[in-house]
Amino acid sequence: MNRLLILLLAVISASASAQNWSSILNSSRAVDWSGAGVTGGIPDAAWTQCGSTVAAGASAATIQSAINSCTATHYVLLGSGTFNLFSGLNMKAGVVLRGSGANSTFLVFSGGVPCGGQGAQICFLDSSGYYYGGSNVAIGSPNSATFCGTAGSGACNNTYTTGATTIQLSNVGTSKISNGQYIYLDQQNDSPASASTVTSGMLVCDTATGSDSCSLEGGAPGRTSNGVDRSMVQIVKVVSGCTSGCTGAGPFNVTITPGLYGKKWTSSLSPGAWWSANDMQNAGLENLSIDSTAVGTSTESGIYFNNAFNCWANNVRSMKPNRNHVWLWQSAHNTIENSYFFGTQNAASQSYGVESYIASDNLIINNVFQQVTAPVMMGPSMGSVYAYNFSVNDTYYVTAWMQQAFAWGHDAGAMYNLSEGNITSGYWSDVFHGTGGANTVFRNYASGWEPGKSEDTAPYQQFSYNRFGNVVGNVLGCKNTTASYPGNCGNPYHTTYQTNGGVGQAASIYDLNAGNSASGVTVQADPYVTTSLMRWGNYDVVNNATRWVSSEVPSGLSDGYAVSVPSSQTLPSSFFTNSQPSWWGSVPWPGIGPDVTGGNIPGVSGHAYLNPAANCYLTTMSGPVDGTGNVLGFDASQCYASSGTGSGTQPGSPSGLTVIVK
Numbered sequence: 001m002n003r004l005l006i007l008l009l010a011v012i013s014a015s016a017s018a019q020n021w022s023s024i025l026n027s028s029r030a031v032d033w034s035g036a037g038v039t040g041g042i043p044d045a046a047w048t049q050c051g052s053t054v055a056a057g058a059s060a061a062t063i064q065s066a067i068n069s070c071t072a073t074h075y076v077l078l079g080s081g082t083f084n085l086f087s088g089l090n091m092k093a094g095v096v097l098r099g100s101g102a103n104s105t106f107l108v109f110s111g112g113v114p115c116g117g118q119g120a121q122i123c124f125l126d127s128s129g130y131y132y133g134g135s136n137v138a139i140g141s142p143n144s145a146t147f148c149g150t151a152g153s154g155a156c157n158n159t160y161t162t163g164a165t166t167i168q169l170s171n172v173g174t175s176k177i178s179n180g181q182y183i184y185l186d187q188q189n190d191s192p193a194s195a196s197t198v199t200s201g202m203l204v205c206d207t208a209t210g211s212d213s214c215s216l217e218g219g220a221p222g223r224t225s226n227g228v229d230r231s232m233v234q235i236v237k238v239v240s241g242c243t244s245g246c247t248g249a250g251p252f253n254v255t256i257t258p259g260l261y262g263k264k265w266t267s268s269l270s271p272g273a274w275w276s277a278n279d280m281q282n283a284g285l286e287n288l289s290i291d292s293t294a295v296g297t298s299t300e301s302g303i304y305f306n307n308a309f310n311c312w313a314n315n316v317r318s319m320k321p322n323r324n325h326v327w328l329w330q331s332a333h334n335t336i337e338n339s340y341f342f343g344t345q346n347a348a349s350q351s352y353g354v355e356s357y358i359a360s361d362n363l364i365i366n367n368v369f370q371q372v373t374a375p376v377m378m379g380p381s382m383g384s385v386y387a388y389n390f391s392v393n394d395t396y397y398v399t400a401w402m403q404q405a406f407a408w409g410h411d412a413g414a415m416y417n418l419s420e421g422n423i424t425s426g427y428w429s430d431v432f433h434g435t436g437g438a439n440t441v442f443r444n445y446a447s448g449w450e451p452g453k454s455e456d457t458a459p460y461q462q463f464s465y466n467r468f469g470n471v472v473g474n475v476l477g478c479k480n481t482t483a484s485y486p487g488n489c490g491n492p493y494h495t496t497y498q499t500n501g502g503v504g505q506a507a508s509i510y511d512l513n514a515g516n517s518a519s520g521v522t523v524q525a526d527p528y529v530t531t532s533l534m535r536w537g538n539y540d541v542v543n544n545a546t547r548w549v550s551s552e553v554p555s556g557l558s559d560g561y562a563v564s565v566p567s568s569q570t571l572p573s574s575f576f577t578n579s580q581p582s583w584w585g586s587v588p589w590p591g592i593g594p595d596v597t598g599g600n601i602p603g604v605s606g607h608a609y610l611n612p613a614a615n616c617y618l619t620t621m622s623g624p625v626d627g628t629g630n631v632l633g634f635d636a637s638q639c640y641a642s643s644g645t646g647s648g649t650q651p652g653s654p655s656g657l658t659v660i661v662k
Contacts, residue, residue, distance in 0.1 A: 020572040021440075024536065027162050028561045029438045029468055031261045031416045033576035036385040037335040037363025038310045043073075044096050044284060050074035056081020056105075063089060063097075070095045078288060080104040088113035088121045088299070091283045091311075097122075099288025102317040102340070103635040108291045112299035116306045118327070119299030121292055124283055126307040130276040131330060132184075132223050132233075132358060137274035139225045142173040147185055147271035148251055150260060156251045160265035166241075167260070168251040169273055176245035177254070181238050182278045182309050182332060184358070185260075186223060186230040187271040189412055189434070190214075195465060196524045200532075200559040202264045203465045204232045206412040206434030211522045214465055220412035220434040221358050221380055223274065230272070231413035231434060234261050234382045235332035235360035258361065261382050261416050262438065263560055276330070280308040289317040289634075297322045297345055305331040314338050315636040320345060324352035324377065332360040336367060338583070338636035340621075343371040347395040352407075356381035356414075364389065366583065366640065368617045369405070370627050371395045375424070376406045379433075380413030385576050388421040390613035393627025394450065401504075402453035404428035404446075409436050409466045418442065418575055421592060423601075423614050425450055426459040429466035431516050431523045437532075438561070440470040442575050443593045445601060445608040448509065449478035449489045451626045455504045457493065458511040459540075462533065463503070464526035468554075468561050470534040473571045473593045476509050477541030480603035485610065485618060487625050489603070497542045500525070509540045534563055537571055537594050539607045546594035546607075571595060583640035585612055612640055 021030050050070040054063055056079055063083070066076045072094030080100045090113055091097065099105025107121070115123035116131065130136045130143060137143045148156035150164035157168070167185070169177065177183060190205040192198050194212040206229055208218030222231035241254035265271055285303060292302050302321035303313055305328050312335040318325045325341040328334060336354055344351040353375035354364050362384040369375035369391040376386055386406070396403040404426035406419060412434025419427070419441045426446040429439070441460070448459030459476040462469050478489035496508040502525075505511045512530045515523040535552040539545065550565045573580075573590045580589040590596065591609035601608040610618065616639035617623040621632045 020578070021575045023568065024472060024566050024571070025440070025470055025534070026563055028263050029470055029534065029563060030440055030575070031383050032258060033383065033385050033418045035258055036361045036383065036576065037333060037365070038312055039333050042284065042312050042314060042335060043282065044075060047073050047075050047096065049077050051076065053077045053079045055079045056083060058083060060085040060087045060089060067092050067095055067097060072282070078105045082106045082108060085109050085111070087111040088115070088123060091122065091124045091280070091285070093280050094282045096284040096286060098286045101287050101635050101637065102289050102315050103633050105288040106291065107288060108294065110294040112295055115301070115304045116329070118301060118304065120301040120304030120327070121290055121295065121299065121321070122285055122303045124280050124305045124308040124311050126277045126280040128277040129306065132221060137223065137276070139223070139272060142175040143275050145169045145172040145177070145273040147273045151253070153253055158267040160260060160271065162263050163259040165255055165257065165259045167254050167256055169246065169254055170250040170252070172246045172248060172250055172252065174247055176247040177238055177242045177275060178245050179238055179240055179242050181275060182235055183238060183273050183275040184233050184235050184330070185271065185273050186233045187265060187269040188225060188228045188230050189220070189222070189232070190269070191228050196526070199528060200557070202437055202467060202561070203435050204264060204412050204415070205465065206231060208521050213521050213523050215412070215434045216432050216516055216518045216521050216523060218433065222413065225270065229412065231380045231411060232264065232415065233358050233360075233380050233413060258383065276307045278307060278309060281310045283308070284312040284314065285316060286314045289319070291319045292321040293319060295322070300324065301327040303327070305329060305334050307331065309333050312336070317342070317634045319343065319631050323350050324355040325372070326354040328354065328356045328359040328362055330358045332362065335363045335365070337363070337365045338367070338640060340368045340632070340634040341370070341372055341375070342631040343395070344373065347371070347373055348397050349373065351395070352377035355379065356384060359384060363387070366581070366613050368613050368634070370617070370623065370632070373403055374405065374407040376408070377410060378406070378408050378414040378417065379411040382413070382416050385418045385420065386422060387576070388581070388611050388613060389424070390422070390611060390617055391424045392617065392623065394425050400452070400454045402450050402456045404456075404461065408439055412436060414439065419444055420575055421590065421611055423611055426461070428461045429463055429469070431463050431465070435465035437467040437469065440472070440575065441474055442470070443473045443571070443590050445475045445592050445604070447478040447486045447489070448476065449486060449493050451487055455506055457506045458508045460509065461511040462529050464513065464515045464523050464529065467529055467532045468534075471538055472534065473537045475539045475592055475604050475608045478603060479541035482602050483625065484602050485614070485625050486601070492541050494541050497540065500530070509542055532557060532561060536566060537569060539594050539604065541604065544605065583612065585641050587612055587615065616640070
């Protein structure tokens with residue numbers, strides 16, 4: 001090959017791989033988030049209808065028959081009106097169930113479908129339904145393998161390189177791995193005898209025994225081997241290397257996408273791989289309302305993605321499911337967008353909006369959550385993006401307790417996820433089921449306040465062993481004295497910048513390091529949470545200023561997670577996309593951050609505008625500022641530009657690259 005061409009390709013490759021966050025973070029603390037969601041964007045804008053429009057009043061059996069008979073790259077259209085359904089619906093790969101509008105087509109359920117055991121009103125499930133605890137995927141089973149390195153050829157090297165796109169698999173089970181298939185990479189959790197002795201490094205752990213534990217309750221999802229859970233899971237697609245199906249001793253050198261996330265992988269924790277049939281792909285749900293009120297607690301989810309890939313929900317209004325509105329269970333590259341989620345059955349601790357339960361690279365974007373205890377519930381998940389959502393009135397059964405909207409680390413293995421541009425009450429990484437870290441919060445507004453709440457009023461909480469958090473370019477706290485959003489919170493409500501005082505602390509911006517105790521188990525305080533926390537360019541109402549403080553950048557760490565003090569106070573508009581979303585409208589973009597002026601959220605010196613989801617709720621939907629009241633009318637087409645069927649908010653590939661060859 002011509003040497004000039006080689007150089008040209010090398011420069012293009014280097015330019016294409018540069019990340020928007022590269023001047024602030026590094027690959028030990030962040031990943032390429034540009035591929036989150038349905039790969040290439042939601043594809044069905046040009047799909048055609050199969051069969052006749054299903055008229056209002058049709059039964060669940062009639063709708064199910066229409067779905068089953070529909071061929072790939074087609075949609076089933078439901079007419080305007082109400083459908084009273086005594087059972088749930090099972091989706092089919094390559095098929096969309098489309099209503100005539102979220103304010104026009106109403107699915108009122110009084111029953112569900114099993115969907116792999118948990119139950120749902122709408123189920124996206126692959127044909128086998130294998131799950132992490134099943135015998136088919138256990139170590140040494142037909143659907144398992146050993147993940148033995150990242151060398152490009154030859155024998156297993158038992159070395160794991162961050163970002164590697166070639167992996168080595170040995171002892172591949174008899175069910176085979178084929179090109180185009182999604183597989184789950186995992187490894188054993190850490191299990192130190194005393195958690196507090198692990199004074200640096202990433203700790204992915206869910207042990208729950210005695211006076212020096214990683215978690216209070218344990219039980220994080222993941223396979224189990226040698227009595228140890230395997231909660232760190234990354235879902236990847238096999239691109240090449242298994243044309244004829246890989247099976248046997250190997251090793252097989254397999255190309256994957258995306259590359260390997262993070263630097264935690266190590267041979268000492270016995271990395272492995274497992275898989276299901278993985279044929280639930282390219283299916284969607286659009287333009288309709290789901291009412292789960294009459295179903296009660298007989299099913300868990302409104303919409304359940306189970307071993308589902310490149311599927312989506314767009315312009316959906318969901319009301320009163322049991323546990324969660326959307327469950328992303330062992331699923332990757334799904335998009336949940338332009339939707340409205342109202343309430344749950346019990347407003348208790350298990351009352352969630354979008355819950356991740358072994359997930360990778362999903363995109364949850366431009367949604368409204370009202371009266372949901374935890375709009376975002378993060379179990380084991382890697383590389384997912386939560387962007388430009390709005391939540392209000394995160395209802396919780398403890399009257400005075402403010403429940404932060406983002407349960408940002410609830411199980412072991414919540415790692416390398418991005419929250420960007422959201423408007424919410426706050427973030428909470430707890431110690432109930434285990435630990436993870438290296439999650440990023442960028443350009444969000446978190447008030448740390450809700451009406452009538454006097455406990456736990458902090459925008460950002462990060463408790464023991466949830467290390468290496470990145471908090472960059474946010475607006476934090478509430479200092480509003482008007483009736484406008486977020487309502488009159490006093491003058492000021494927040495009085496403390498940082499506390500290490502423990503669970504339930506009020507009126508602080510950051511609540512860090514806290515442990516907890518329950519039922520004879522104690523998680524001790526972990527000062528390394530603060531030591532390893534990256535803070536840069538955040539405006540807060542206690543200081544009434546933006547902090548560019550070099551001592552809050554963990555540049556001196558010796559465990560591989562250090563990050564240099566940025567040389568500039570200039571922040572990129574986004575960490576995951578190069579362009580303003582097509583549906584953004586007239587709101588300034590970016591709308592939140594230290595470089596934003598003239599914003600319309602009161603009390604934060606003009607550094608934050610209401611995002612499109614918040615404008616939709618407060619203006620188009622006429623939602624109460626405090627989030628009280630009944631379910632509201634909603635249709636994305638009334639709120640957002642270009643948000644209808646097949647809009648595809650997924651960002652495209654990098655563009656505008658400039659190559660100079662000398």
